[in-house]
Amino acid sequence: MEVTLDKIDKRYGKTYAVKQLDLKIEKGALHFFLGPSGCGKTTTLRMLAGLEKPSSGRILFNGKDVTSSPAADRGIGMVFQNYALWPHMTVQKNIEYGLKLRKLSQEEIRKRMDEVVGITQLDGYTERLPGQLSGGQQQRVALARALAIRPNVLLLDEPLSNLDARLRLDMRDNISRIHKQTGITTIYVTHDQKEALSMGTAVSVMKQGHMIQTGSPRTLYHHPNSSFIASFIGETNLLSGKVTQASGGTYSVSTAFGEFRTARAVGAHKVGDKVHLSIRHEAVDVDFGRAPFNSEFTLKLRLEHLTYLGESEQFKLKNDSGDFFKSTVFHTPEHNISDGDEITCGVSAEDIVVLPFQEDTDSGT
Amino acid sequence: MTTEEATVDQESSLNRLISNTVGYGTIAATIAILFFFLVLPVAVIISKAFYSEDGLTxxxxxxxxxxxxxxxxxxxxxxxxxxxxxxxxxxxxxxxxxxxxxxxxxxxxxxxxxxxxxxxxxxxxxxxxxxxxxxxxxxxxxxxxxxxxxxxxxxxxxxxxxxxxxxxxxxxxxxxxxxxxxxxxxxxxxxxxxxxxxxxxxxxxxxxxxxxxxxxxxxxxxxxxxxxxxxxxxxxxxxxxxxxxxxxxxxxxxxxxxxxxxxxxxxxxxxxxxxxxxxxxxxxxGRTKYDMMAKGHVTSGVQKxxxxxxxxxxxxxxxxxxxxxxxxxxxxxxxxxxxxxxxxxxxxxxTKYYELIFETDLPFTGIKNSLLLSLGSTGLDLILGLLVAYVVTRKLVPLSGFLDGLVMIPLALPGIVLAFGYVVTYTDTFLDPLHNPVPLLIIAYAIRRLPFMVRSASAGLQQTSYSLEEASACFGASRFYTLRKIVMPLVAANLIAGGLLCFAYAMLDVSDSLILAMKDQFYPLTKAIYALFLEQGSGEFVASALGMIGMLILTACIVGSSLILGKKMGELFRS
The missing domain is CATH 1.10.3720.10 (MetI-like)
Structure with missing residues (x-):
């Protein structure tokens, strides 16, 4: 089912929880709403579910306007953040609830039970009460209950936020697998960018009620449309600077770390404009004297602090005026660099992106 | 959407319409009952206290x-x-x-x-x-x-x-x-x-x-x-x-x-x-309500x-x-x-006075009447109390705070006032207590104990996450189907406890019973005790025996209620 949000506003009194939201969610997608808490992503999901009414705008399911239909008429399945399993009903009763409301035959109910119990690997747990299950099992029951009615759209509200780190990784795979198996259009709300990047077919990043950018995980990572996206998705050095030269889409920008030149830019800028430069931490190479060293632009900086993580090392560097610059190097050679040493690092032009200057964006470093 | 699913949807919206009509109708009836049997009698008393045939006085x-x-x-x-x-x-x-x-x-x-x-x-x-x-x-x-x-x-x-x-x-x-x-x-x-x-x-x-x-x-x-x-x-x-x-x-x-x-x-x-x-x-x-900070590890604070x-x-x-x-x-x-x-x-x-209870008319009628009246009023309390508590905790109607305040009034409104109000408001109407006090007695018992029921049900509802109901709504359940299938089982303990209290207090209601029941055949337990007490001869002894029976019933109810509610019982008696 294709889901369209058309100029959706949601106001509480005078404050906007969601403002002028336009979005098309492809049929069969695993579409993520990603953003910091309070960005309006859960409100948007609840409007899609029919649990909240938009203040204005339209919601379309396959082109049909469902804006004023109650939740019940939308054919959605929803997994709540706290799972909302009915504590007085067994797993089986929880799952059957929606099916009985649809007055399906006993045979059909049994068939669908077997199907979702199988898909969520809950065999042997159907007679238990929710209170007798672990967090991960409860999560799967909530998923099974939502899937049993074969929803047009599956809505997941931070479904993994109550699980421990290990279980969360397992459940990511589980949800991806179930999504592939069923092909149900799924909308997934999270504040965890790793979840969104690793699972999503498309991701919409939201901030303060606005949709900032929608695209595939790769697009968001490599082609952020703003300094907010650049710093929110992955980790980046966001340098403020001034355009000194602009010709044929190539820009020279002077920053606290020297002058950089690149042909990658979002928006058009002219000489004298204030801009942000985004340089990913992992795009900054450190000169260990080994080849190849990437030296299109070289910087000589002092090491403030080194974090050793095994598979990688994070270098927190500082220029003479105290501005920080970070580098993450994977698979480093053995070395005896220590805090206070002078380090040479290099960046290539294709890893530098010029972005419109945004006042409130922190550098993410 | 397939046609099969479309029909299912139509049917479910029809069911929802019916169930919502019944549900909201009950809420409207609740408000009407509160108006006619709580607000109106008090208003009549006040107006009669200040108005004579010559106007304000x-x-x-x-x-x-x-x-x-x-x-x-x-x-x-x-x-x-x-x-x-x-x-x-x-x-x-x-x-x-x-x-x-x-x-x-x-x-x-x-x-x-x-x-x-x-x-x-x-x-x-x-x-x-x-x-x-x-x-x-x-x-x-x-x-x-x-x-x-x-x-x-x-x-x-x-x-x-x-x-x-x-x-x-x-x-x-x-x-x-x-x-x-x-x-x-x-x-x-x-x-x-x-x-x-x-x-x-x-x-x-x-x-x-x-x-x-x-x-x-x-x-x-x-x-x-x-x-x-x-x-x-x-x-x-x-x-x-x-x-x-x-x-x-x-x-x-x-x-x-x-x-x-x-x-x-x-x-x-x-x-x-x-x-x-x-x-x-x-x-x-009203303003000094101290919020206890989120409790971390709570030590019991009880010492030997x-x-x-x-x-x-x-x-x-x-x-x-x-x-x-x-x-x-x-x-x-x-x-x-x-x-x-x-x-x-x-x-x-x-033990002859206990035997007399079942052999003579008045005491036995008293017990029978009180049981029936209290059952009726408790049933009414269950319905009204759950609905009011639900509407108020889920803020389903505008001015739900006002509704909450309204049902709490009987806690402060003396029984004599309400009973007096009923007599003056409904004399010479089809509810005339002189004629047949049963409807008014049931309503009076119910309204006066409604606060206990509302408190008890609200306590349960506040502990029940709203998302449990939203989940049900997502599957196409109407609000009142959800109320029956999800909410009621979850607050059943509170309803039973509240119901027992309502029943117990209705059994031993004094002011409404004494004032509204005017003929022997309608005497509830307490009025029968009073009438026996005034009788010469063995009346006093039979009255005591009858009082003992009443106490036994009340004991059973209160013990049951406190077993279910535990420490929360005290909160029911708050203004």
Whole structure:
């Protein structure tokens, strides 16, 4: 089912929880709403579910306007953040609830039970009460209950936020697998960018009620449309600077770390404009004297602090005026660099992106 | 969407429409009931107190206050209220502190026994103590036989009746104060006190400056209920024979209310008094509601009592229980006594009065009527209480706060006022109580206990996450299907507990029963007891036996309710 949000506003009194939201969610997608808490992503999901009414705008399911239909008429399945399993009903009763409301035959109910119990690997747990299950099992029951009615759209509200780190990784795979198996259009709300990047077919990043950018995980990572996206998705050095030269889409920008030149830019800028430069931490190479060293632009900086993580090392560097610059190097050679040493690092032009200057964006470093 | 699914959708929207109509219709009916049987009768009383055929008048109030008999009855009732409240408070403070702070053998039993007086309708106690304290009663005979006094003391002389009423009220009402206070003290996070303890603050100072200020709203809430209850209780002064009190005067004026409008003025004074007390409590404590911070690891704060303290605790508790049970014991002895003349205790015992209950008309009819009326009113309370609590906690209608306030009014509205209002509002209508009081009795019982039910159901609903209902809505369930399938099972314990309380209190309702039931055949239990008490011969003994039956029923209900609700029971008796 294709889901369209058309100029959706949601106001509480005078404050906007969601403002002028336009979005098309492809049929069969695993579409993520990603953003910091309070960005309006859960409100948007609840409007899609029919649990909240938009203040204005339209919601379309396959082109049909469902804006004023109650939740019940939308054919959605929803997994709540706290799972909302009915504590007085067994797993089986929880799952059957929606099916009985649809007055399906006993045979059909049994068939669908077997199907979702199988898909969520809950065999042997159907007679238990929710209170007798672990967090991960409860999560799967909530998923099974939502899937049993074969929803047009599956809505997941931070479904993994109550699980421990290990279980969360397992459940990511589980949800991806179930999504592939069923092909149900799924909308997934999270504040965890790793979840969104690793699972999503498309991701919409939201901030303060606005949709900032929608695209595939790769697009968001490599082609952020703003300094907010650049710093929110992955980790980046966001340098403020001034355009000194602009010709044929190539820009020279002077920053606290020297002058950089690149042909990658979002928006058009002219000489004298204030801009942000985004340089990913992992795009900054450190000169260990080994080849190849990437030296299109070289910087000589002092090491403030080194974090050793095994598979990688994070270098927190500082220029003479105290501005920080970070580098993450994977698979480093053995070395005896220590805090206070002078380090040479290099960046290539294709890893530098010029972005419109945004006042409130922190550098993410 | 396939056609099959489309039909399912249509059918489900039709079902939803029907179920919503029924559901919202019930809510509308609830509001109508509250209007016709709570707001309207009070409005009628007020209008009749201020309007005569010539328009607005204060004449009835002038007449009321010019009459010394009337003004003295007002003062007496206020003094009964104050004395009862103060004594209850003095008694409950040590009791609740023992309950929340100390652990000792037999605690559960003694704490339970402390609540027993709640099952004693105070006017039944009045029958019992008359037997004990009469001029030729057990106490005097005991004292004379031992040579401690020469002539019998007139314990129940006119001048002592005031204190007899106060004593009976205290013995009946202190559990309410004690429950309120215990709940408030238990709610004070022990770590707050511990924080002061580690700073070296002495114990008395911790109580004075930390624990009591935080528990004060609970103490005050209990006081309000106790005061109003004592101020407006009809049964006790009536049976003790203390006629110079407001409720008895009102009772005597009901029959000729329309000829003697001073009665309206007097009822209005009662309304005014209760409203003022409630408003003052809101003003004093409405804004000082302290939020306990999120509780981390909660230490119980209960300590084991040492030997010295144990002696103190036992003497306070056992002493209280012993005194509190005197009326019960006296009623019990009266009910089984055969041949009781000028002796401390009866010379012979018999069960014949219990047998008489089932052989004579009046007592048996009383039990039967009360059971049926209470069942009816409890059923009504269950429906109204759950719906109101649901609508209010889920904020389904505009002004739900107003609705919440409305259903809580009966807690402060004396039974005599409501019953009086019903008589004047519905005389000469199809609900005329003279004709058939059953509908009005059921409604009166139900409305007066509705606050317990609403409180009880709200407590359950507040602990139930709203997302459980949203999940059900997502599957296509209507709100009222969800209410039946999801909400009701989850708050069933609260509903049962609230229902038991409503039933118990309806069984022993005094003011509505005495005022509204005017013919023998409709007498509920309490009016039958009253009528028997007034009869010559064995009436007093049968009345006691009947009182015992009532107490047994009430005990069973309250024990059941407190087993289900546990510590939360105290919160039901809050204003």
């Amino acid at each position: 204060f004449e009835y109030f002038r007449l009321l206050f010019a009459n010394d008999l009337q003004t003295s009855s007002i003062w007496n009732s206020i003094l009964i209220g104050i004395a009862t409240t103060v004594i209850c408070m003095l008694l409950s403070i040590p009791l609740s502190m023992i309950n929340t702070k100390w652990e000792f053998p037999g605690k559960a039993l003694l704490s339970g026994l402390l609540l027993v007086p709640m099952v004693m309708p105070p006017f039944v106690g009045a029958i019992g103590i008359q037997r004990f304290f009469a001029r030729r009663g057990s106490i005097n005979i005991f004292l004379i036989e031992n040579g401690w006094i020469d002539a019998p003391i007139d314990w129940l002389a006119e001048g002592n009746k005031f204190w007899a009423v106060v004593l009976l009220e205290v013995l009946h009402l202190y559990p309410i104060m004690y429950l309120n206070l215990s709940a408030a003290l238990a709610n004070v996070d022990p770590s707050l006190e511990e924080a002061a303890e580690v700073m070296g603050v002495p114990r008395w100072r911790r109580y004075l400056q930390i624990v009591w200020p935080l528990a004060a709203p609970g103490l005050f809430a209990g006081s309000i209920i106790v005061f109003i209850w004592a101020l407006t209780d009809l049964g006790t002064p009536l049976l003790v024979g203390f006629h110079d009190s407001m409720p008895v005067r009102i009772f005597n004026m009901v029959t000729d209310a329309n000829e003697n409008p001073v009665g309206f003025a007097l009822v209005f004074v009662v309304i005014l008094l209760t409203v003022c007390i409630f408003l003052s409590s809101k003003l004093m404590f 009592a040492g030997p010295f303290r144990l002696i103190m605790i036992y003497s306070v508790l056992v002493g209280t229980v012993a005194i509190a049970l005197v009326p019960h014991i006296s009623v019990f002895i009266t009910s089984i006594s055969d041949q009781w003349f000028l002796t401390v205790l009866p010379e012979a015992y018999t």
